[in-house]
Each structure stands twice: as structure tokens, then as C-alpha cells.
Amino acid sequence: MKRIMLTVAYDGTAYHGWQVQPNGETIEGVLNRCLSDLLQEKIEVTGASRTDSGVHALCNIAVFDTDTSIPPQKLAYALNARLPDDIRIQASKETAPDFHPRHCDSRKTYEYRIYHAQVPMPTERLYTYFTYTPLKLEKMREAAAHFVGTHDFKSFCNTDSQVQDTVRQIESVEVMENGSRITLRVAGRGFLYNMVRIMAGTLLEVGRGHIEPEEIPRIIEARDRDAAGPTAPACGLTLVKYEFL
Amino acid sequence: MKRIMLTVAYDGTAYHGWQVQPNGETIEGVLNRCLSDLLQEKIEVTGASRTDSGVHALCNIAVFDTDTSIPPQKLAYALNARLPDDIRIQASKETAPDFHPRHCDSRKTYEYRIYHAQVPMPTERLYTYFTYTPLKLEKMREAAAHFVGTHDFKSFCNTDSQVQDTVRQIESVEVMENGSRITLRVAGRGFLYNMVRIMAGTLLEVGRGHIEPEEIPRIIEARDRDAAGPTAPACGLTLVKYEFL
Numbered sequence: 234m235k236r237i238m239l240t241v242a243y244d245g246t247a248y249h250g251w252q253v254q255p256n257g258e259t260i261e262g263v264l265n266r267c268l269s270d271l272l273q274e275k276i277e278v279t280g281a282s283r284t285d286s287g288v289h290a291l292c293n294i295a296v297f298d299t300d301t302s303i304p305p306q307k308l309a310y311a312l313n314a315r316l317p318d319d320i321r322i323q324a325s326k327e328t329a330p331d332f333h334p335r336h337c338d339s340r341k342t343y344e345y346r347i348y349h350a351q352v353p354m355p356t357e358r359l360y361t362y363f364t365y366t367p368l369k370l371e372k373m374r375e376a377a378a379h380f381v382g383t384h385d386f387k388s389f390c391n392t393d394s395q396v397q398d399t400v401r402q403i404e405s406v407e408v409m410e411n412g413s414r415i416t417l418r419v420a421g422r423g424f425l426y427n428m429v430r431i432m433a434g435t436l437l438e439v440g441r442g443h444i445e446p447e448e449i450p451r452i453i454e455a456r457d458r459d460a461a462g463p464t465a466p467a468c469g470l471t472l473v474k475y476e477f478l
Numbered sequence: 479m480k481r482i483m484l485t486v487a488y489d490g491t492a493y494h495g496w497q498v499q500p501n502g503e504t505i506e507g508v509l510n511r512c513l514s515d516l517l518q519e520k521i522e523v524t525g526a527s528r529t530d531s532g533v534h535a536l537c538n539i540a541v542f543d544t545d546t547s548i549p550p551q552k553l554a555y556a557l558n559a560r561l562p563d564d565i566r567i568q569a570s571k572e573t574a575p576d577f578h579p580r581h582c583d584s585r586k587t588y589e590y591r592i593y594h595a596q597v598p599m600p601t602e603r604l605y606t607y608f609t610y611t612p613l614k615l616e617k618m619r620e621a622a623a624h625f626v627g628t629h630d631f632k633s634f635c636n637t638d639s640q641v642q643d644t645v646r647q648i649e650s651v652e653v654m655e656n657g658s659r660i661t662l663r664v665a666g667r668g669f670l671y672n673m674v675r676i677m678a679g680t681l682l683e684v685g686r687g688h689i690e691p692e693e694i695p696r697i698i699e700a701r702d703r704d705a706a707g708p709t710a711p712a713c714g715l716t717l718v719k720y721e722f723l
């Protein structure tokens with residue numbers, strides 16, 4: 234028996250998120266089915282980031298145990314031949330038998346991508362959030378700086394979440410502009426349920442002038458979901474980097 | 479009666495190209511139907527670039543005549559409310575009654591986008607051509623320079639084309655690299671059927687070392703489709719700029 238680690242990229246458009254659920258296809262469900270077919274064993278993967286419905290990833294992590302004799306590095310190719318083209322294993326390798334992708338020191342980087350123009354651009358629609366309202370980027374940058382550090386982010390956590398400890402460490406929040414594309418790039422040691430989307434929704438409210446940058450510390454201190462801005466739409470969010478520390 | 483010019487952006491993935499045809503949905507067909515419904519007149523648009531099945535555009539041009547009292551600039555908004563989300567009118571305005579988008583001096587710029595890595599990236603799959611073979615970009619740049627100028631491009635024209643005069647003027651061909659993305663950017667005064675895709679397919683053969691850059695003049699002189707490389711897949715091609723001169 235060995236433990237295999239997969240680096241999984243996907244276009245989340247057609248999926249009901251990562252985690253297996255009774256209604257609708259999920260990334261985890263497709264991986265379990267294709268791996269079980271390939272290896273002729275019952276496989277259940279464990280994911281690093283349980284991304285929401287419609288969220289994308291360049292590099293999510295999945296681990297599973299197997300008795301297969303297929304060399305670990307070759308599993309990516311064998312599995313890609315069975316996967317739909319909106320999921321692709323970027324790499325596969327053997328990992329420590331006790332490695333758990335959610336109980337290890339890691340840094341995740343997410344990008345929230347905004348297409349900012351008068352009219353939506355069809356070729357951007359699947360991977361960005363469209364808005365035509367004027368956005369003050371300098372205000373957004375000022376607000377973003379307040380998120381950096383170790384804070385109780387309860388105001389930025391979906392109220393459906395069961396998690397008790399809502400303290401998280403955010404290492405950086407960048408606001409980048411490239412033509413009509415605005416990218417919010419957030420790196421941290423761990424994230425709460427919907428945290429990046431609520432941060433993005435709040436930064437958009439700042440950009441629109443509905444929240445002032447200096448209100449962010451008060452919003453964090455409130456520890457109240459209602460104090461923060463709305464949850465920005467899922468299609469704008471992509472997990473872009475996963476680092477083990 | 480006035481003549482209206484639309485700037486049309488689309489994701490070509492789901493369409494059988496621009497031009498109306500008996501089997502399958504086309505961009506022109508959708509525009510004709512939605513415009514006729516909106517204006518309660520029979521509308522038939524004329525397009526600038528009759529893009530192939532699967533090709534994308536940020537700014538194709540369509541013109542049509544109408545008796546509507548809707549102000550020309552407002553037509554974009556009214557039409558977008560009826561169009562599927564993979565087609566969006568970027569702008570609408572009145573133009574000269576004798577303006578024809580294919581019989582006027584213009585410069586078109588196309589990008590042929592390549593995703594170059596060991597494994598395909600799902601979020602790139604709809605708008606790039608994937609290849610994992612090593613590509614020598616310097617050789618591709620050397621080859622690309624031979625296309626610039628006024629040449630008989632018969633070797634770079636689909637043999638189904640009825641066109642007699644195969645002389646065209648190419649103003650620039652750039653080969654750009656940004657991480658795993660390689661972009662071939664081609665600007666010219668007019669293009670033959672499949673011309674950019676055959677140029678891209680030929681440049682890819684150069685990058686792979688199957689054609690030497692110094693063979694390009696001979697391939698052009700041959701005036702024979704079989705002398706050039708294969709037609710690169712449609713999904714990599716996007717019309718990115720349209721300028722009236």
C-alpha cells in the first residue's frame with residue numbers, strides 16, 4: 234500500500250464543487266470513479282481545498298492509497314486518458330503514508346479575477362466576474378492592506394460553516410490591473426469557507442465607494458458576517474498556487 | 479432607412495462559425511434572429527470576417543439596414559439582453575449607407591494562442607491550442623519574418639476557397655512568450671480562407687524542427703497548399719483587432 238499525491242487542475246464551470254454530494258457531479262466524484270476504474274480498487278481521494286461550485290483550480294491536491302503496480306509518476310498520464318477534458322492531473326507522485334493535505338503546513342494562493350468594462354467579453358465570462366461600475370483601485374489597495382496579518386476572520390466566513398477557530402493568517406493581498414482585467418491575489422496559510430469570495434466582494438464594495446478602506450479593521454473586529462460585503466460570484470475565483478512549507 | 483454597424487465579440491466554441499449554414503447554429507444566424515425579433519423587421523447582417531467553426535472574436539464587425547427608431551448607440555444594450563452569453567455586442571453606431579465591411583480598407587489582427595506545457599490546463603483549453611512538443615521560438619520568429627510583405631499566399635489558402643486573387647499583404651507577425659502561453663500575432667490588410675491557421679500550423683512545424691525558417695520563401699513560391707504545414711486547430715484563433723483605414 235502506498236499513498237499517492239495528485240496535482241489536479243480543473244475548470245469548475247460544469248461541477249458542483251470539489252466535494253462529493255448527492256446531487257450533481259463533483260471533481261472529487263469524478264476522480265474517485267476514474268481512479269477506481271483505472272486501478273480496479275475502491276479509491277476515495279482526500280482533497281486539500283474543497284472548492285465551491287464553479288470555482289477553478291490550477292493545482293488542487295488530492296491524495297489516496299493504492300496497491301497498484303503502476304509507477305506513481307505514470308498515474309497522471311493513465312488517469313488523464315480517462316478524465317473529461319475539464320479536469321487534468323498535472324503531476325502524480327508517491328508521498329509519505331501519513332501525509333494529509335489539510336493537516337500540514339501550506340500556503341495557498343487564490344486569484345479573484347474581475348473583467349471590468351462597459352460590456353462583458355464572452356471569452357472572459359467563464360473565468361472572471363464582470364462588472365461595469367467604476368472601481369477606485371487605490372482605495373481597494375488601501376483596504377486590502379488591512380487584511381494582511383493574523384486576524385479573526387469570522388466576518389469573512391460563510392455562516393453555514395461549522396468551524397470553531399476562525400483565526401487565519403493572510404500573508405499578502407495584491408490588487409493588480411492589466412487592461413480590463415483586475416486581479417485580486419490573496420496568499421495565506423489557510424482560509425475559511427467562502428473567505429476569499431467575501432474578501433473580494435468587500436473589496437469590490439470599497440472600489441465602488443460603498444465602504445471606506447479605513448472601515449475594514451472595524452468590519453474584521455465585528456466578527457459578524459453581516460458587517461462584510463457580499464460573497465463575490467464563484468466563477469471569478471481560481472486556486473493558482475499550493476506550496477507545502 | 480439607416481445602416482448600423484455592430485462590433486461583435488463571441489466565444490466560438492459552441493458555433494459552426496460565422497456564416498449561416500443549414501446544419502448548426504452560427505453567429506450570423508443568432509444575430510439575424512435576435513435582431514429580427516428585436517426590431518420586428520427581417521434583418522440580415524453582413525460580416526467583416528467570416529470566421530470558421532470554433533474561432534473566437536473580440537471585435538468582428540456586422541452591418542445591417544433598419545427602419546428602427548431605437549437610437550443606434552442603444553441597439554447594443556437592447557440586443558445584448560436577447561443574445562446568449564457567448565455573444566456580446568461591444569458597440570453599435572450608425573455608419574454610411576454604402577459602407578460594406580468586406581469592401582473597405584481595413585487592418586485585421588489575429589492571435590493564434592498556444593498553451594505549451596507537459597499537460598493541458600483545463601482553464602486554457604477553449605481558447606488555446608495545446609502542444610507539449612519542444613518549440614524553438616527563435617526559429618519561429620525567423621520564419622515569421624518571411625511572411626511579412628505582399629506575397630501570393632496560395633500555399634496558405636484552403637483548397638476549397640473559390641478566390642482567384644491570392645495576393646495578400648501581411649504587415650507583421652510576432653511570436654510572443656508569456657509563461658506557458660505562446661502567442662502568434664498576425665496583422666494584415668486581408669486574409670485568405672484558413673490563412674492564419676495554416677501560417678500557425680507551419681510556424682509550429684518550424685518550432686518543432688520539421689521545417690527550417692529559410693524554407694518559408696520556397697513554400698510561399700510553390701503556390702501549393704501541400705507545400706505548407708497543417709491547418710492549426712480553430713480553438714487557438716481569435717480575431718483581436720479590427721481597424722478601418
